Amino acid sequence: MSYKALYRKYRPQNFDEVIGQEHVTETLKNQIKSGRVSHAYLFCGIRGTGKTSVAKIFAKAVNCPDSIEGNPCLKCEICNEISSGSSMNAIEIDAASNNGVDNIREIREEVKYVPTKGKYKVYIIDEVHMLSTSAFNALLKVLEEPPSHVIFILATTEAQKIPATILSRCQRFDLKRIPIKSIAGALANVTLKEEIKVEEKALNYIASLSDGSMRDALSLLDQIVAFSGDEKVTHKMVLDIIGTVDNKMFADIIKNINEKNISNCIEQINEIYLNGKDMKQFVSQMVEFLRNLLIVSSIHDSEDILDMSTESVEELKQLTQIVSYDKILEYINEFAALESKIKYDSQPKITVEITLIRLASLEVRVRMSEVPNEKKVEQVKKQSVKKIIDKALPEDIKQGIKMWKDIKEACANPLKSMLVDTEAKYYNNKSYCIVCSDNIIKSYMEKNINVIKNKIEDILKKEYNIKLMTKEEYENEMRNSNESSENEEPNKDDEDMKNVEEFFNKFGVKVERIEN
Ligand SMILES: [Zn+2]
Structure with a gap:
């Protein structure tokens, strides 16, 4: 018997053998069990995630007279025929090479005839995004009024290229990139069955290289086994073959x-x-x-x-x-x-x-710069000279809040990149409050507070009292202060004074308050 590539040999035969796509396979099984199947499906996902495998299992399961819990029996005539590719109940079309309108017209003619065996004719159109515009239009006509014995499964790696009119008529399933751990586990099973000696580390590495694609992982394993002969497959061997740096x-x-x-x-x-x-x-x-x-x-x-x-x-x-x-x-x-x-x-x-x-x-x-030396002492002196600037007034704080974006921009990396998600917010009239997304950023800023302070003073030319808070802390504080101010009696005098100020301001007259 000729050699069969591992990815062909270990193609999943029922829904439970499909790895990492339970969200899809469970739904499909339930639909089959309850007899509520749709007439058009769209399977999206990167290569090697099992789109056509799931489609073929589905074609068997909807036609199998002895299906078990939504899975095909894999023993009956229909199951066997679909597995071997000789069935008229599952028709696979590669849209990459059959992308013309005539190919789809042919299908439109065919779908009129009911299947001789089984309940459904399942058309699996792979790489459906490759269809020409006129082919899509022809396909749309079939999807608009599909005969009850026909199911379309469209598979694609590029869902964004499918016309909206087609999308809206399909039930869409997104197949996920398979997690490395699941791939490594599946590879371990295959090597056990094939009696391939292999290090666990080697399998993990192959899995990590396959980028979520089971097919790529199995092809890679195939290549490596062919290279290793009867020797045990080691991590080192995989590295050598793949040529990546450890x-x-x-x-x-x-x-x-x-x-x-x-x-x-x-x-x-x-x-x-x-x-x-x-x-x-x-x-x-x-x-x-x-x-x-x-x-x-x-x-x-x-x-x-x-x-x-x-x-x-x-x-x-x-x-x-x-x-x-x-x-x-x-x-x-x-x-x-x-x-x-x-x-x-x-x-x-x-x-x-x-x-x-x-x-x-x-x-x-x-x-x-970590070692104190004369130069450094001089720098410190310079900095302390620079420090003689006015303390920030409430309006300086407001100005500072507006300028925070520029201050962030003026910082050097890596500090700059750490400040990306920070915001300057109003807290009170005495402090310049910087709100960080989380504690990691806050503690990083605390460590670098002098650099930040210098930068602020460089740009704003005022001395600020800086307060660092996480978003959560800030929100809590603000909530508390709102609650307490709600409880306070509004100051009548203050209200009156404000009205007077506003009145005079209209005439360009500035009112100054004199404290008693
Ligand atoms: Zn069967």
């Missing part, structure tokens, strides 16, 4: 930047380059690596969020012992900027090297 490589580069070891950085980049790695891909993977590192350093139980093996998370945790949170943020900013910069770069390797050198030298600069 997390360890990223970690080493970050360590070297952190230790300002420029020559090692350059050597590593050279090695990656010589191994045929695409520099642009390297940079975007570095951004992802740093993002994971940031999550590990700020969240206690990060395993679930990261969808990573415990081993990898442990490795990241070790790195956060050496590299501080602020530095990780700084690196992310730099590499994210680099990512867009090298998109059209003809010499990406050089640009990457320059960035690494700059980052490593930046570390030197930071170190220097």
Whole structure:
């Protein structure tokens, strides 16, 4: 018997074997059980999430005389015929190669005839977004009045390209990207059945590379098994075959930047380059690596969020012992900027090297500034001289609130990026209140309060009493103060005075209050 690709061999045969799409399969099973099936469905989702597999299972289940709980029996004649592709009850059409109006007209002719076996003719149109406009119009005519024995299942990776008139006639199901853990679990089952020896770490890695597509994961496993022969499939082997740089490589580069070891950085980049790695891909993977590192350093139980093996998370945790949170943020900013910069770069390797050198030298600069020296003392003196400015009055606070956007803009990264979601809000006449989205941002700002204060005073030329609050704290405070002011008796004199002021203001006369 000829070799059958794993993804064909392990195609799900009933709804319960479909991985990660319970929200779709359960609904379809219920519809079949209750006999309330629709005449047109649209299955959307990235490649390899099971759109056509689910469609074929559905075609069997609606026709199978012995269906069990909405699943096909897989034993009867109809089930077997649909599985082997010889049935007239399930007709698969690839719209990528049959996208003309004539192809759809043919279908319109065919649908008139009732099936000789089973209840329904199920037309599965894959890549339906490829149909021409006239073909869509022809399809619309059938969908407007579908014969009772016909069901259309349209499958697409690009739902936004489907005309609204078609969309409105279909019951839509979105198939999700399959989580890495589920893919790894399914791969483990396959390797067990196939008696393939494999490390768990290797399976997790294959799963993470497949980007939510079961088909890609199985194809990848196929390739790797073909390469490994009878040897046990290891993580290292997968890395070698796929040609991606290991997390360890990223970690080493970050360590070297952190230790300002420029020559090692350059050597590593050279090695990656010589191994045929695409520099642009390297940079975007570095951004992802740093993002994971940031999550590990700020969240206690990060395993679930990261969808990573415990081993990898442990490795990241070790790195956060050496590299501080602020530095990780700084690196992310730099590499994210680099990512867009090298998109059209003809010499990406050089640009990457320059960035690494700059980052490593930046570390030197930071170190220097941490050591008190004469220059620094001078700076402090300068700052204290600068400090002799007027204290902010209530109108200065109002002005400050208006100017917060400009102040944020004037800050340097990484502080600038941390301030993105902050707002200056009115709190009282004495303090300049900055509201942060959460506690992480607030504590970051607390650590950098002097930098922020200096920036504010630089721009507004007044000395402010700064108050940091989280959104929640601010809202609570405001609610409390509203409640207490509601309980207070309105001040009659104040009201009268206001009226007098307003009256005179109309004539351009400013009224000044004299305190008794
Ligand atoms: Zn059956």
